[in-house]
Amino acid sequence: MRISNHWLGQWVDHGLTVEELGHRLTMAGLELDAIEAAAGAFTGVVVGQVLSVKPHPDADKLRLCLVNDGGGEPVPVVCGAANVYEGMKAPFAPVGATLPNAFTLKKIKLRGAPSHGMLCSARELGLSESSDGLMELPTDTPVGQDLRELLSLDDHILEVDLTPNRADCLSLSGVAREVATLTRQPLKVVEAQPVAAACDDTFPVRLDAPADCPRYASRVVRGVDAAASTPVWMQERLRRAGIRSLGPLVDVTNYVMLELGQPMHAFDLSVLRGAIIVRRAQEGEVLKLLDEKDLTLSGDDLVISDEEKCLALAGIMGGAASGVKESTRDVFLESAHFAPMAVAGRARHHGLHTDSSHRFERGVDPELPSLALERATQLLCEIAGGQPGPAQVEESQGHLPVRTTIDFRPARANALLGADIAPPVMQEILTRLGCQVNDAQTPWRVMPPSFRFDLAIEADLIEEIARVHGYDTLPTHLPAVQPQVSWLDEAQVSTRRMRACLTDLGYLEAVTFSFVDPEFQARFAPGVDPLRLANPISSELAVMRTSLWPGLVKAAQYNLNRQQERLRLFEIGLRFVPQDVELKQEKMISGLVCGPAWPNQWGQPDRTADFFDMKGDVESLLGLSGLDRQMEWQACEHPALHPGQSAELRLEGEVIGWAGTLNPDLEDWLDLDTSVYLFELKLEAINRGEVPRFRGQSRFPAIRRDLAVLVDEGVPAARVVQVIKSMDYTALQQVNLFDVYTGKGVPEGRKSLALGLILQDLSSTLTDSQVDDMIAAVVDKLQKEVGATLRA
Structure with missing residues (x-):
């Protein structure tokens, strides 16, 4: 989230330097990633007006301009921008001005023509990374005014990294509310008064998926001027938030989203037919988005449609057919509340990520739609004119989020925090956060505000107390505790000791995903139906592993493809084996050996490791518990292992592991040019052994x-x-x-x-x-x- 300190100051007079503000936000859990200047370091740039434009006699791409910089006499300037025209107002750097690259303007001649200054683009002033020509300013901009003062460029942008539970701070109003709480300063809320209807036009709305969209606010605005210019102040605020200006109809909805946190959408009313319908998509339905990408939808997608066609992917992106353009004259404004679960994952499923989906996935205040609609209508009519109709709100009360009170005990908060915060201070903090506090009895009854989805239990409120009171103000002394001495079983062999044993033998520990490629899994364990993930990270990580071998072999394949010839890998982790209606989780220790038997040296001849090298390592591991003398190695058949080089390890008649050479068919499929040896043992079966006992020495010869x-x-x-x-x-x-x-x-x-x-x-x-x-x-x-x- 990018926050303009200047814009934030209009909501709350925090009185802090930008560095102090960043520190306070970080200590409150809104981690500061960066502070950057809102514009390049330039001075002396003013608003100039181009009085005349003539071609340069000796250069086709240059033009001779006379510029009024407010100083009296017109200034001659040679300009190469293609978009310069007579009457244009643009930033002008006169002689003596300094640009961001520390270049100071001087009087020069270009192809024999005098040039006493420079008309500037946004890129040349450090306001954007690229530009197609001069930065055009509105026609009513005062000539000669300092550009930094005009655009409030002596500003800083704070880039804040928010955790997923703090969706309430994905807006300037949310961050301002947080800053006001932390600094105990009043919050200057932007008042959005209801806009009086200038016409009676409405457009019907029907909620066919009320659980996914329980509230839908809308309004018709007729006669807007889509070609009007967005005010410079709004363009600047959008730019500093990382959003490009696209014209007033889109800019207003983006601005309201940044200001209040409510994503909105504007439809071209002329293309809507019958009624707006919020529904689930039909299987195979196709929607062309604003970015011209065609999406094939399924019943899991929530869409906005009319009675003839699909118009938008709800809460994510609008469709190209109904989007506003310069020819749009009548607009239908949408301001809806979409349930987080209706939007979560759908953007990623289609390869999309938008500002709207980012907010709706995390949760947007269900009370915001009407307020945002009035604010957007007010701004739209001020900028682009138009006649607004009456506001409409369709809602399903039974599906709206229900707020519940939380029992809160001040004594419990102090006990958990190890602090001594007075109850009145706690009440003040909770009240400043927007909670309604009833302290007439103990425990207190606290009602969180509608915009705080993350406040559900007492521990959440205690965390808020600590956060706002200040983590750095909590006591740092350690509480007195009675140490608990754990009982150690002498016969138990710890996983730490097993790790040390394998590490001493030259193995490296690997940590692989518990979910694997279904095809990989099927080849290692054909006939076993693994547990499938409902929402996998990718199609290659879609099932839970029934063995640790797929992950180790894939790691070996990766290393062998990068000229790492000698590999010794092991892993300790869970495997997940379906048994009837249950899922059995077993902790296993697995290993992999391939390549030379030992590192390249002069003392031993070169030799490739074989089954018996791996067997010796396994016996060393079993020797930690003395099980190497009891373990039986019996030939067996295993689908992942070589038919003639595989064994099962039996302890007191029970199979507790397997070892052998990777199946040649798997080697061919993986395109491996060396033999791979594997072992896998049940950790629970080998971590208990014999306790050493004294045995007398014989005095007689052997x-x-x-x-x-x-x-x-x-x-x-x-x-x-x-x-x-x-x-x-x-x-x-x-x-x-x-x-x-x-x-x-x-x-x-x-x-x-x-x-x-x-x-x-x-x-x-x-x-x-x-x-x-x-x-x-x-x-x-x-x-x-x-x-x-x-x-x-």
Whole structure:
């Protein structure tokens, strides 16, 4: 929101410098983004009148002008502007004047002709970024008057960044009301007296969507002069607010919107047929907007139409067919209240964002339409003439916003703020904010004003007390608190420790969206119907993820496309899995590995990471809780993983995760030229482990026996190790798999596993016969459980 300090001063005499004002607004929650001058730094520029225009004898594009600058004798000026004409009034910089680029005018000759000054464009004076010619001033402007004084250019513009809940400050009156409250100065409200009807003409209005538009004020104005000039003061105020002047019919509606906060629209009455109808659009209905863009509408769009055609997208933009133009003589003024939910999202859906939609989406005071209509009629008749008809108001009382009182406890406010603000001070603040306060009982009964949609509960009023009283005046001492010592479970492994583990292994943490591309989701989990968002940010973020893998793979694709070859990524977050009529949310920890096994170095040969590199990292993660010794890795099929290189991780028979190589079909679809390895584990299943316990050391020697057994190729080595560990031998300390071999000397379909068994008793030295008996029992057990035989 851009605010002219000069214009603001006509509403409230705040007595502050522009810097002080900006600070007060910022401390009150209206954050100041910038302060800028209303015009360039020029001096000595006055209003000049062109007395004559002749062609330059030696230059086709130059003209010889005589200019009256109010000083007596006409001044010769060479001008290159195409729009200069005899009798024109424009800014004139005489000799000695200084322009914004610090250029001081001197007497010169252009192509042999004397030029004692310069006729100026708006751009040359720093009033606009571009211009097509000289800045034309109204014919009744006094010649010789200082331009800065005429246009009040010694002004500053405050650019304020408003939060979405402060729609009441999207107008000069709203900001003035806020400044008056903060400075305790009276507010000089612009009086908009009802305009007497000069004719009896009206135009029928029908509300077919009363819930979306519960109030519609309108008026017919006949005989306006659309070619009239908008007063310079109004043009300047519009310019400083960032709006270009487009003629009096449009300028008046824009001005009232800036002044009061009520968006308005002017229709050309001659093209309206039958009646104005506020309704929902028909499916497939087409509307050409003022910017010549064709919109295909749906039943979700609210429109203004007559009995033959659609005229405007309600609360957003008017249509080209009914817009006012220079030939317009009769006008139909609209000043309506549209419900925020009827407009919210529709502008963005059509790729639009207008000043009107920006306000209606956030909420406009439902009491404003009639006031704004009278103000606009008054200004329009003053500038463009015309005969106004009687004001019309169609409304549906049952659909208008209902204000409710709020219970407010002064003691509660002081307790929350840690302050000691007297109740009379609180009452004064609330009253200055426009609230009606009944303090006859406790709690007080407070009725917020119609323009404050954001005041609904007691906490909102307490925030207003703090804001206006001054955040910087609240006590800064810390309240006395009794520290609460939380109980830590020794068996619990924190996510911070897991993050540290993966970071130590060279992983980087990624944070991806919880909503993903539906096509991405379908390829990673075909057959799963994810939760679809009702109002997605974009079509590529339309469903909730059922796995963290789509986000990680997309991040990897982005990095690989930018020559980042070695990637180690992990993420901790929620996945959303539909189950019957419920949505199950599970916290997962996922990871991705691709590229070289280690950074480029001289100490190791180059090698691409494989499944076992990733498996080792997962086991390191599981080792934090001691689950690496209990976890079972079993081959499985997963739609996102390679059919022959995928595994599910089981803990006590329950599947708690998956790991493997990305499916080749997905690699081709993503155009990846390297293998990608993934893992995903249920966080709740792996964050609890074993508490370390003391175990005495044996004083007796350990014995190692190595076994080479033959098993079928389909038997996992982990299964063999598991069978051995399941034997009830206290002397069996470790089982190490140190070799896997297939080939010469091993029968077809079999593989050789070399196992190292460490045997050590706590109470005595093991004898050879005891060890032999144990080894024989192990071989027998393996033969029965997995069909293993000793390798010859």
